[in-house]
Amino acid sequence: MVYAPQTPLQEQWHAGGFLISESNGRQSRERGLFAAGNRVLPGTVLGRQTVGSTAVAAPLGTNVGNGTFGQIAVGAGAIAGAYAVEFDDPTHFVVSDPGGKEIGHGVAGTAFSAGGIGFTVTVGSTAFAAADSFTVTVSQGPGKWVPCTATATDGSQVAAGISFGLVDATLNDVNGTIIARGAEVNGSELVWDASMNPTSIATALAQLSARGIVAR
Known part of the structure; x- marks a missing residue:
């Protein structure tokens, strides 16, 4: 019997091809x-x-001090x-995120940066008093899906799902299907943005796992 070599079959990317279950x-x-x-x-x-790109500060109540952001x-x-x-006093303050978690302490007149926000509170002609307070409201993002990107700051740096099929949104926003929870996937068939390195990929896989999407 003569063996006739065959051309290897090259499977193309297709909808759901990465799914195990x-x-x-x-x-x-x-x-x-x-x-x-x-x-x-x-x-x-x-x-x-x-997450949007803007934030606005406003007094939470009636403050003694008249400093500004x-x-x-x-x-x-x-x-x-x-x-x-x-x-806490005329110069020191505490910052908590929207969920109530404390993210850092700051000093009036000195730049504060933690939890994804940065600002400086300028002391006014009347000093702040204990319990003076402000809200810093970060705007909502549009909620659209994009490739998870390590350098993003709009929330898309957090892995939240996997595209089920080919979605061509080159010119316009387009609706598509996302695997968002409860699935097993073939890790070798996942597609990553060029910004993702081994460390950020490991983080993204853990984020997916927290949503019940497990890579094998």
Whole structure:
């Protein structure tokens, strides 16, 4: 018998090809809006734009002091919603995130940066008093899905799902299907943004695992 060599079959990317199993009744899937400017392959690990780029400060009540906030920076790790800034005395304050978790202590007149936000409280003509307080409200993002990117600051740096199929949102926002929970996936068939290195990929896989999406 003469052996005739065969050309290897090259499997193409196809919808759901990365899945090993998913929850019954397609409970693992949800529809979502993919942001324009992306052509997403099946198996692409996604993040969601949950955090806006702006924040506004406002007194939480009637304050004694009349100091003001400078420009507020929103960066990686920020959470959409209202942060609380409460003074312990005329110069020292504590900052808590929208969930009530303390993220740091600051001093009036000195730049504060923690928890994804940065600002400076300028002392006014009347000093602050204990219990003077402000909210710093970080805007909501559009909630659109994009490839999970290590350098993002809009929430999409956190892995939140996997694209089920090919979604061509090159020119416009396009609806697509996301594996968002309760699934086993082939880790070797996942598609990663070029910004993701081994460390950030390991972090993203842990984030997916927390959602019940386990890579084998």
